[in-house]
Amino acid sequence: MSEERNTGGRVMLPEPTLRRLPWYLAYVKMLDNQHIEYVSSTQIAKEINVDASQIAKDLSFLNIKGKTRIGYEVHSLVRELVDFLGFKRKHNAFMIGAGSLGAALMQDVGLSQYGLNIVAGFDINPELVGTSICGIPVYSLDELHRCQQQFNVSIAVLAVPVEHAQEAANTAIESGLKAIWNFTPYRIKAPSDIVIQNTSIYAHLALMYYRMEEKKYMNKK
Ligand SMILES: NC(=O)c1ccc[n+]([C@@H]2O[C@H](COP(=O)([O-])OP(=O)(O)OC[C@H]3O[C@@H](n4cnc5c(N)ncnc54)[C@H](O)[C@@H]3O)[C@@H](O)[C@H]2O)c1
Numbered sequence: 001m002s003e004e005r006n007t008g009g010r011v012m013l014p015e016p017t018l019r020r021l022p023w024y025l026a027y028v029k030m031l032d033n034q035h036i037e038y039v040s041s042t043q044i045a046k047e048i049n050v051d052a053s054q055i056a057k058d059l060s061f062l063n064i065k066g067k068t069r070i071g072y073e074v075h076s077l078v079r080e081l082v083d084f085l086g087f088k089r090k091h092n093a094f095m096i097g098a099g100s101l102g103a104a105l106m107q108d109v110g111l112s113q114y115g116l117n118i119v120a121g122f123d124i125n126p127e128l129v130g131t132s133i134c135g136i137p138v139y140s141l142d143e144l145h146r147c148q149q150q151f152n153v154s155i156a157v158l159a160v161p162v163e164h165a166q167e168a169a170n171t172a173i174e175s176g177l178k179a180i181w182n183f184t185p186y187r188i189k190a191p192s193d194i195v196i197q198n199t200s201i202y203a204h205l206a207l208m209y210y211r212m213e214e215k216k217y218m219n220k221k
Contacts, residue, residue, distance in 0.1 A: 013058075013061050017057075017058045017061055020050060020054075020055075020058055021058065021062075021081055021084070021085055022085060023048050023050070024044060024048070024055065024058070024059070024077075024081060025078065025081040025082065025085065025087075027044060027047050027048055028044070028072075028074050028077050028078050028081070029078050031074045032074050032075055032078045036074055037073065037074055037075070038067075038070050038071045038072065038073060038074060039071050039072055039074050039077070040052075040066065040070075040071035040072070041053075041055040041056045041059075041066060041071065041072070043071070059072070059077075062080060062081075062084050064077060064080055086115055087113070087114050087115045088115065089115050090115060090117050091115050091116055091117065091154070091155055092117050092119050092151055092152070092153045092154070092155070093116055093117065093118050093119065093153060093155035093156065093157050093181070094118070094119065094120050094121070094122060094144065094147070094148075094151075094153050094155070094156050094157070094172070094177070095118050095120070095121040095122065095136075095157045095159065096121075096122050096123075096141070096144075096156050096157065096158050096159065096160060096168050096171075096172060097122075097123060097158065097159040097160035097161075097164075097168065098121035098122070098123045098125075098128050098133060098138045098159075099123070099125075099128075099159065099160075101159040101183060102121060102123075102157070102159040103121075103133050105118065105157060105159065105183075106118050106121055106133040106134055106136050107133060107134045116155070116157075118136055118157065119136065119151050119153060120136060120137055120138070120139055120147055120151065120153075121133060121136055121137070121138040121139070122138070122139050122140070122141045122143070122144050122147075123138055123139075123140070123141065124140070124141050141168070141171060144171055144172065144175045145171075145174070145175040145176075148175040148176050148177065149176075153177065154176075154177055154178040154179060155177065155178070155179045155180075155181060156169070156172040156177045156179070156180045156181070157180075157181045157183070158172070158180050158181065158182045158183060158184055158188075159183045159184065160184060161184075162184050162185055162186045165182070165184040165186035165188060166186060166188060166189065169182070169188045169190060173190060173191070173194055178193070178194060178195065179194065179195040179196075179197070180194065180195070180196050180197070181197050181199060182196055182197065182198045182199065183199055183200070185200065185202075
């Protein structure tokens with residue numbers, strides 16, 4: 001039986017496939033910039049260290065099929081991946097907590113290439129409220145509900161101190177936001193219709209340190 005789920009006409013992919021698709025996209029985008037027309041799953045496999053048959057399977061979930069002996073048409077592969085991953089649609093978001101990390105995310109031009117458009121920031125620090133970061137206004141958290149109605153935003157990017165994470169998430173949910181991209185280390189509790197995506201750059205750092213130690217140990221042997 002296929003791992004793929006089909007709910008209401010929208011194909012739901014297995015999570016590992018969803019995690020791999022942006023890697024394929026990054027690679028084929030590079031080929032597209034070099035005006036390369038076709039790429040095989042074997043070539044992609046060599047570059048990103050995923051089995052060629054797995055790549056073909058992942059892409060077949062999206063109904064993308066390569067041509068025998070030629071492979072995939074690079075330009076249309078880029079287009080279909082961008083479309084599928086939702087990077088082409090604009091998703092308006094609120095930044096909750098405009099401190100060190102929040103401000104950095106508000107300044108990051110790369111996010112918009114992935115469809116995320118931060119339209120306002122919210123903070124409780126009176127020194128930040130009323131300012132703007134890269135042209136994005138910072139409001140008091142009390143104004144979140146009013147702004148949600150004005151901008152019709154569904155995503156909150158959460159970068160408040162850990163001890164305020166749940167309370168800030170509650171405010172976002174009560175104001176009608178439907179998804180929280182959570183950068184705090186706190187595991188947010190939320191109703192089942194709310195999407196919570198936890199992200200940590202630190203988790204990958206620990207993995208890197210671990211691998212460095214592992215390599216040191218292997219080289220000593
Ligand atoms: N996931 C990651 O990779 C990653 C990386 C860096 C930081 N973090 C986390 O992000 C969070 C913020 O870190 P930082 O370094 O930017 O801290 P910071 O202190 O510089 O910024 C936090 C901001 O949140 C504001 N704030 C506090 N309570 C609030 C509330 N209830 N509503 C709205 N704003 C509120 C503060 O006034 C401050 O401006 C922390 O939880 C930290 O652990 C995660």
